[in-house]
Amino acid sequence: MRRSHDHIKIHPVGVCEKCGQNKFPHHMCLECGYYKGRKVIITKAERRTLRREKKEN
Known part of the structure; x- marks a missing residue:
C-alpha cells in the first residue's frame, strides 16, 4: 500500500488538426x-x- 500512488498513468492523446499526428491535448x-x-x-x-x-x- 505504501507505493499505491506510483502506478503508471496513461496520458490522453489527441490528433493534430493540421498534419494528423498524435499530440498531447493543450500542447x-x-x-x-x-x-x-x-x-x-x-x-x-x-x-x-x-x-x-x-x-x-
Missing part, C-alpha cells in the same frame, strides 16, 4: 509546429529549407 504539435490552428514555431525541416534558400540567394 503544440511537434511535427508541424501549430497550436489551435496557428503557427507557433518553425520546425527543423522548415529551418533547413530556409537556410538552403538563403545560401542559394
